[in-house]
Amino acid sequence: MKKERNNDDALKQEAPTLFGITKQNNFKVPDGYFDALPEMLVEKRSASTPGVLERLLHAFHWKVAVPTFAAVAVILFVIFNTSPMVEDTAIASISVEEVEAYLDNEGLYTIDEDMLLEALEDEVAVNYEEDNDEIVEYLLENNIELETILEEL
């Protein structure tokens, strides 16, 4: 009460004209406005009742969101960073003997060397014969005598 009187005294000193004005509400509302407002709000509320997603988002407060995102980040990190290690471990756990046995069984270890050499020789021989014919033709066309060639060699 004393504080209020002090405030009034201060206002009287500082703003005597303002202090002299009777404090009253000059604004009005249409008749029955406050009786009708709660009903209007019920209608608006039902039109804008939060959906499932909105309620979930509200429920997803940052106190929940931060640990959830952190957990998801850790899970993703573990998945992406441990997959190659799993493969490496799997390969490392196979012994040399198992690898050799696998290659033997699949026939990958028994390549026939003779067949490979024959194939290469055939290819070289064909090319060599073609080359001789071309050389003879060249010598005949250019009238180069065999003795001249021998001298050059």
Added chain:
Amino acid sequence: MEHYSDKELLEKFKGEAPSYAFNLIVRKYQERLYWYIRRVVIDHEDANDVLQNVFLKAWKNLHSFREDANLYTWLYRIATNESLTFLKQKARRQHLSTDELQHQLAGTLESDPHYSGEAIQKKLDQAILTLPEKQRIVFTLKYFEEKKYDEMALILNTSVGALKASYHHAVKKIEKYLTSH
């Protein structure tokens, strides 16, 4: 109607009767919030829109309202933010600054069918509309709503010292307007 405390209303809202409890909250606070908003936005239709938005926001967010906070203060804070946002949007729609809009609103008091006051009171309301909008909010809360500075500090999220200074400046400007017009 107002025999329930805010704490009881919040318990009811978070319990089995949220709709009923919210209706009681609306009935408890609608008039106080309306008159506050009306003093800021001036026009009845605008005040009605803002008030409905305030309650809709409260409805949507009340379930996450912390019980250690004050419901009354919280509603006033929403009302302040909604009113200021509304004025900014209205000014933008009319390609005006907020000061120009307030000047325009002072002019509408003459023709407003929902406004009646003696000449000196109309002059006071026009003087208030010459204040910068935040100073106007401070003056309205202190002078008309008779809020304490520490309550105002919670509503406006500012210091008591800043509010006292703001109110002091507002009173000086209003007195000057009243004596010079």
